Amino acid sequence: MAVNLKKVLVWLAVAFVVFYVIQRPEASADVVRGAGEALGSAASSIAAFVGSLV
Template identity: 50%
Template sequence: MQGKKVLKWSAIIFVVFFLFTRPDDAAHTVRGAIDSMYTAADSLAQFVSHLS
């Protein structure tokens, strides 16, 4: 259980450090992730619409 806690806090600290030291790169990373989710959702919607 202690290992999970250490990993979780390490990840949080890394994200905060990344946000403060490289905000432009962090914004591009978030935008890329959101764009990928949008593309995946759109592809799934097209697939489901073609089923009927």
Template identity: 80%
Template sequence: MNLKKILVWLAVAFVVFYVIQQPESSAAMVRNAGEALGDAASSLAAFVESLV
């Protein structure tokens, strides 16, 4: 079996374990990541708009 495949499965298992053990923290982490991506998209849109 490939080492990369084993590491991916271990990472997935860790994420599932973390979500089961601490669902509130997991939700907050996902929310923060979504907000960061939204902010980055807004900044990129403002940059592209300023080029026009």
């Protein structure tokens, strides 16, 4: 029975994320906070761009 490489890599990535969150919760929170700020900034920029088209 062949093992699906993509499935194994996904599970390894999930395991790494869980391990990182358990070992360094403050750093994990900073990463999530930074990603949220980046997404918010991008959404704000897109909204400003679309608003300037009208």
